[in-house]
Amino acid sequence: MKDVRLLSEPFVPEHLNVPFAKANAGLGGVCTFVGQVRGGEGTEALELSHYEPLTLPGMNDLADAALARFDLMGLLMAHRVGSMLPGDPIVCVSAAARHRRAAIEAVDYCMDHLKSAAWFWKRELGKDGEWRWIEPRRDDYADLARWAQS
Amino acid sequence: MQGVVTVLFLGPLSDLAGTASRGVPAPLDWQGLLEAVGPAVAQQLTQERVNVACAGTVLADKTALNAQAGDEVALLPPVSGG
Numbered sequence: 001m002k003d004v005r006l007l008s009e010p011f012v013p014e015h016l017n018v019p020f021a022k023a024n025a026g027l028g029g030v031c032t033f034v035g036q037v038r039g040g041e042g043t044e045a046l047e048l049s050h051y052e053p054l055t056l057p058g059m060n061d062l063a064d065a066a067l068a069r070f071d072l073m074g075l076l077m078a079h080r081v082g083s084m085l086p087g088d089p090i091v092c093v094s095a096a097a098r099h100r101r102a103a104i105e106a107v108d109y110c111m112d113h114l115k116s117a118a119w120f121w122k123r124e125l126g127k128d129g130e131w132r133w134i135e136p137r138r139d140d141y142a143d144l145a146r147w148a149q150s
Numbered sequence: 151m152q153g154v155v156t157v158l159f160l161g162p163l164s165d166l167a168g169t170a171s172r173g174v175p176a177p178l179d180w181q182g183l184l185e186a187v188g189p190a191v192a193q194q195l196t197q198e199r200v201n202v203a204c205a206g207t208v209l210a211d212k213t214a215l216n217a218q219a220g221d222e223v224a225l226l227p228p229v230s231g232g
Contacts, residue, residue: 049160049161051158051160051203051224051226053203053206053222053224054203054206054208054224054226116229117229118229119226119229120229120230121160121161121162121227121229121230122230123161123162133161133162133165133230134230135228135230136228136229136230
């Protein structure tokens with residue numbers, strides 16, 4: 001099963017990934033990654049913007065690519081947009097498979113692509129009250145390039 | 151009556167443009183787009199890392215833009231990830 005969501009309101013990852021795991025009866029393993037807004041680095045708030053006609057279709061294409069590439073039973077991919085505070089979940093990716101490696105690698109693959117190839121723009125509010133756009137990092141592109149080689 | 155193409159400025163381009171969107175008379179080609187968005191955004195648009203979508207599809211060659219009345223043209227700067 002494939003479950004891809006764009007969420008404009010705060011969410012509790014367990015409310016998505018627990019039912020997801022239950023829905024994949026007979027799985028051998030489930031791997032879940034939850035990303036949240038980092039605190040303690042001078043960030044007061046984070047705002048994620050997207051472009052409706054591209055962002056969700058792009059996430060669906062990514063999920064299809066992961067399902068085709070790895071031997072999965074199911075894939076859950078949920079991503080926030082809008083304003084968030086430190087500690088808020090931003091993203092939850094969960095993969096269910098008969099064997100662990102497919103689940104672990106699929107989550108890694110989806111996260112690398114969400115970080116550097118999905119249509120999201122991020123800006124953060126500093127403690128000085130100024131909003132700053134976050135530029136892509138070189139590491140993100142290097143992470144993505146790993147998947148082109150194999 | 152002449153129709154309008156809606157140009158959307160995504161992410162940091164909205165700060166450069168000073169607006170999130172702008173209506174431009176149709177039809178709109180690449181040269182017309184560069185003239186319509188102002189020099190600061192036009193300078194960004196000429197960089198390879200900035201993409202252009204027309205009517206919901208990212209253009210493989212943005213200089214081939216040919217937007218018609220009612221189309222939405224989205225200017226897409228590099229993404230900053232999830």
